[in-house]
Structure formats: structure tokens, C-alpha cells
Amino acid sequence: MNSSSLGIYVTAVYVATYAVLFGYAAYLLWRLAEVDRED
Amino acid sequence: MNHTEKTSGLDPAARAVLALALAIFAVGQYLAFKAPPDVQQGYLIRILYVHVGAAWVAYLAFFVAMVYAVLYLWKQEAAYDRISAASAEIGLLFMLLTLFGGMMWARPTWGVFWTWEPRLTTSAILTAFYVGYFLLRHAIEDPEFRAKAAAAAAILGVVNIPINYMSVYWWRSIHQTATFDVINRRTHMDGSMVAAMLVNLLAVTLFYLAFLRIKGALAARAGAREEWDE
Numbered sequence: 296m297n298s299s300s301l302g303i304y305v306t307a308v309y310v311a312t313y314a315v316l317f318g319y320a321a322y323l324l325w326r327l328a329e330v331d332r333e334d
Numbered sequence: 335m336n337h338t339e340k341t342s343g344l345d346p347a348a349r350a351v352l353a354l355a356l357a358i359f360a361v362g363q364y365l366a367f368k369a370p371p372d373v374q375q376g377y378l379i380r381i382l383y384v385h386v387g388a389a390w391v392a393y394l395a396f397f398v399a400m401v402y403a404v405l406y407l408w409k410q411e412a413a414y415d416r417i418s419a420a421s422a423e424i425g426l427l428f429m430l431l432t433l434f435g436g437m438m439w440a441r442p443t444w445g446v447f448w449t450w451e452p453r454l455t456t457s458a459i460l461t462a463f464y465v466g467y468f469l470l471r472h473a474i475e476d477p478e479f480r481a482k483a484a485a486a487a488a489i490l491g492v493v494n495i496p497i498n499y500m501s502v503y504w505w506r507s508i509h510q511t512a513t514f515d516v517i518n519r520r521t522h523m524d525g526s527m528v529a530a531m532l533v534n535l536l537a538v539t540l541f542y543l544a545f546l547r548i549k550g551a552l553a554a555r556a557g558a559r560e561e562w563d564e
Contacts, residue, residue, distance in 0.1 A: 304438040305380050312384040315431050316541050323548040330555050331343060
């Protein structure tokens with residue numbers, strides 16, 4: 296398998312990691328803002 | 335008194351931990367991309383720097399869920415149940431990330447995304463267990479009974495962790511042994527690779543702590559609202 300096709304797998308893992316870390320952080324902060332507004 | 339007055343917004347501790355996590359993660363990512371390629375796997379080794387961290391946080395989160403489950407059964411305070419559930423949720427999220435990372439690593443190295451070898455099988459069982467944990471929580475309406483059943487499940491769930499960790503030693507298969515052999519206290523990695531992995535490990539741990547703090551605050555607010563409504 297050549298190195299460019301290997302890059303797809305590495306990229307997929309890093310994109311998923313960023314999505315979880317930043318996406319979940321953003322979701323929690325959004326939920327906190329929502330709760331603040333409702334209160 | 336307005337019950338949310340003192341707890342509104344992101345508290346300073348969560349803000350500080352989240353900011354620190356972001357800063358350390360940035361350094362970790364820089365180190366991961368600066369680290370040399372592996373002799374056998376080339377740059378595919380970069381998956382390791384985030385894959386191990388995700389697995390570690392999943393273990394940690396499930397362990398913390400167990401600790402708070404024990405505290406709930408001991409003290410009978412709903413707050414402990416809420417933190418236990420919050421930690422289990424984060425653990426499940428990171429466990430799914432671990433499975434995805436593992437599959438992306440397996441395809442180019444083993445030729446398949448998934449195979450029922452011991453580490454992967456025990457990882458699937460661990461994940462399925464915590465999916466079951468949340469199904470259980472949603473299936474029970476009575477808050478007290480739900481908290482007790484969930485606490486029992488959270489305590490039982492951690493049994494899977496040592497089995498999952500040790501599976502690569504007990505049933506030698508195609509999955510590599512631990513990157514950090516905590517039993518024999520050794521690693522086979524180059525120093526720059528170790529640094530990249532440890533910094534990323536620290537960063538995701540801090541992310542976990544920040545997430546738990548925010549999730550805990552959200553759960554506490556939900557609990558306070560339920561009491562307010564009654």
C-alpha cells in the first residue's frame with residue numbers, strides 16, 4: 296500500500312478525534328448556554 | 335433565591351482546564367506531526383498518538399463512573415449518580431472513538447477493518463456493555479431504582495477494563511501489546527514518539543476533566559430543575 300493511501304486512514308482518525316473533542320466541547324457549551332437562557 | 339444564580343455559565347475551573355487542554359493538545363499535535371516515522375509502519379504510526387489517548391480516557395471515565403457509583407450506593411446522594419452517568423457517557427464516546435481509530439489502523443496493517451481477535455472482541459464487549467448501561471438508565475423511570483441499577487452496572491462494567499487491557503498478553507493474537515507495558519515498566523518507542531504520545535495523553539485527559547465538570551454542572555442544573563418543578 297503506498298504512503299498516499301495510508302494518509303487517508305491517518306487523516307480519518309485525526310478528523311474523528313478533532314470532531315469528538317471540539318464537537319463535544321461545543322455541544323456541552325451550547326447546552327450550558329441553553330440552560331442558562333431557559334433559567 | 336434563584337437556584338441557578340451561582341452556577342450559571344462556564345465555571346472558572348472548567349474554563350481553565352478546557353483552555354489548558356486546548357493549549358497542551360496544540361503542542362501534542364505539533365509533536366505528533368514532528369515525530370519520526372516508524373520503521374515498519376511509516377507515518378501510519380501517527381494514529382497511535384490519538385488512539386492510545388482515546389482508549390486511556392475511556393478506561394479512566396469508566397473507572398470514575400464506578401467510583402461515583404460506589405459513592406452513590408454508600409451516600410445515597412443523587413449528585414453522585416449524575417456524575418457517574420456523565421463519566422460513563424464520556425467514556426462511551428471515547429470508546430467509540432477508540433474503536434474507529436483501531437479500525438482505521440487495522441485496515442492498512444491487517445487488511446481488514448475488523449476481525450474477532452481478543453483485543454477487538456473485548457473492546458466490542460466493553461462498548462456494548464456501556465450501550466446497555468444507557469439502555470438500562472432509559473428503561474427505568476423511578477429515579478432511585480434507576481440510580482441503584484445503574485450503579486450496579488457501572489461497578490460491574492469496570493471488570494471489562496483489565497480483561498480488555500490484558501487480552502493482548504493473555505491471548506496473543508495480531509494486536510500489538512501495550513505501547514507502555516505498565517506491568518514490566520518499559521516501552522519500545524523512540525523518545526520523541528513517547529513525548530508526542532504523553533503530551534497528547536495529558537491533553538485528552540484534561541479534555542475529559544473539563545467535559546466531566548461541564549456535564550456534571552449540566553446534570554446538577556437538570557436535577558435542581560426537577561426538584562424545583564416537584
